[in-house]
Amino acid sequence: MAGLTLEIVTAEAMTYSGEVDIVIAPGIMGQMAILPHHAPLMTMLEPGELCVRKGPEETLIAISGGFLEVLDDKVVILADAAERADDIDLARAEAARRRAEERLKSGAPGVDHARAEAALRRSLARLKVAERTRKREKRLT
Amino acid sequence: MANIRLIRRRIRSIQSTAKITRAMEMIAASKMRRAQQNVLAGRPYAEKIRQVLAHLAAQPGAAVHPLLERREVSNIQVIHITPDRGLCGGLNTNMNRSTASFILEQVAPTVLITVGKKGRDYMTRYGRQVQAEFTAIGDQPSLMDTLPISRIVIDDYSNGSVDAVYLAYPRFVNTMIQRPVLDQLLPVQPATIERPGEIEYIYEPSSKAVLAELLPRFVEMEVYHAVLESIASEQSARMVAMRNATENANEMVQDLTLAYNKARQEMITKELLDITGGAEALA
Numbered sequence: 001m002a003g004l005t006l007e008i009v010t011a012e013a014m015t016y017s018g019e020v021d022i023v024i025a026p027g028i029m030g031q032m033a034i035l036p037h038h039a040p041l042m043t044m045l046e047p048g049e050l051c052v053r054k055g056p057e058e059t060l061i062a063i064s065g066g067f068l069e070v071l072d073d074k075v076v077i078l079a080d081a082a083e084r085a086d087d088i089d090l091a092r093a094e095a096a097r098r099r100a101e102e103r104l105k106s107g108a109p110g111v112d113h114a115r116a117e118a119a120l121r122r123s124l125a126r127l128k129v130a131e132r133t134r135k136r137e138k139r140l141t
Numbered sequence: 142m143a144n145i146r147l148i149r150r151r152i153r154s155i156q157s158t159a160k161i162t163r164a165m166e167m168i169a170a171s172k173m174r175r176a177q178q179n180v181l182a183g184r185p186y187a188e189k190i191r192q193v194l195a196h197l198a199a200q201p202g203a204a205v206h207p208l209l210e211r212r213e214v215s216n217i218q219v220i221h222i223t224p225d226r227g228l229c230g231g232l233n234t235n236m237n238r239s240t241a242s243f244i245l246e247q248v249a250p251t252v253l254i255t256v257g258k259k260g261r262d263y264m265t266r267y268g269r270q271v272q273a274e275f276t277a278i279g280d281q282p283s284l285m286d287t288l289p290i291s292r293i294v295i296d297d298y299s300n301g302s303v304d305a306v307y308l309a310y311p312r313f314v315n316t317m318i319q320r321p322v323l324d325q326l327l328p329v330q331p332a333t334i335e336r337p338g339e340i341e342y343i344y345e346p347s348s349k350a351v352l353a354e355l356l357p358r359f360v361e362m363e364v365y366h367a368v369l370e371s372i373a374s375e376q377s378a379r380m381v382a383m384r385n386a387t388e389n390a391n392e393m394v395q396d397l398t399l400a401y402n403k404a405r406q407e408m409i410t411k412e413l414l415d416i417t418g419g420a421e422a423l424a
Contacts, residue, residue: 007185009185009186009189010186010284011183011186011187011284011361011362011365012179012182012183012283012284013182013183014182014185014186027345028345028346029345029346039343040341040342040343041342041343041345042193042196042197042342042343042344042345042348042351043343043344043345043346043351044345044346044350044351044354067193067351067354067355069189069193069342071342076189078186078189078190078193078358080284080358
């Protein structure tokens with residue numbers, strides 16, 4: 001199947017570039033799957049996991065917000081940060097999650113609620129992607 | 142005698158200077174390579190965000206956003222980006238002079254945000270108003286490190302305390318050339334953006350919301366990119382400066398060695414003359 005071209009770029013580098021069949025992305029209005037011949041689309045993304053399928057292969061990428069553009073079977077994701085499962089620093093993500101949770105719970109003045117929540121969502125997305133990829137690898141071996 | 146020892150001492154001192162400049166050249170060269178890669182790696186994102194912005198700005202009714210709003214200019218803000226360190230040829234001087242002359246040309250009062258020690262020192266010395274300063278940003282900053290800078294700019298522009306923001310940084314043209322540039326950052330100018338094509342997008346949740354999210358990111362990215370350019374410029378300017386210094390030092394060593402040998406030969410000749418003269422007198 002002649003598929004989609006996917007590019008994931010962050011301000012620091014191009015994280016992913018290649019041919020894929022399906023892109024499943026965490027859109028701001030809900031999870032969305034993008035197949036070839038999609039209409040031109042421009043959407044914001046939530047922090048979450050991005051799933052890329054190519055034949056039987058499935059890659060999970062943790063995204064911390066950004067934009068997604070579809071045009072002529074070309075999907076471009078402008079991400080604030082994007083990491084594949086192998087690049088995720090589990091300890092760091094875990095620490096970030098705990099920090100964000102504490103900040104939310106403490107409710108102390110001067111805590112930016114929205115920011116703490118966003119941080120929590122980002123770290124959760126990272127943890128989830130790492131977890132699921134590891135599980136799948138275990139199943140295969 | 143004294144003369145010879147003096148020359149010898151100078152040769153040795155210059156040789157050790159040459160060793161230092163040579164080492165600095167190598168360090169700058171390796172840092173430069175990485176800095177250049179970073180500049181190139183950020184380019185796809187920059188291009189894409191500009192394209193998308195152009196599409197959005199062309200949308201009817203979408204262009205009402207605080208960061209796009211044009212006002213009469215009564216206060217100007219300049220982000221002045223320089224290296225932290227010297228020993229990089231004329232880079233700092235050129236940069237400071239370019240921004241200073243820009244400020245002098247302006248009718249409206251100008252405040253500065255300086256990034257890098259060299260720019261800050263220069264601007265405070267000449268009594269310019271420095272609103273905020275950022276130093277020690279490192280050789281490999283992430284987008285996170287430059288966010289506070291863009292935060293200030295966006296806030297000040299949104300609440301109306303400044304009406305135009307300029308970004309001054311040394312643009313990395315190539316290893317030999319770094320040019321000081323001064324770009325207008327805010328209000329975002331659709332004119333500097335390439336012409337949009339005729340494509341109907343579906344916007345989620347709405348074109349306005351996407352634009353509102355995208356504009357601050359555009360500013361953040363431009364600032365980040367300028368910092369990267371500045372680092373690449375600094376390292377390549379330093380590499381070239383240090384290479385010249387090493388060459389000059391080696392040349393000086395050669396000249397001094399020649400002088401030293403001549404002086405030594407003269408001395409031997411004189412001694413020989415003394416001896417033969419003494420022998421003749423005795424005979």
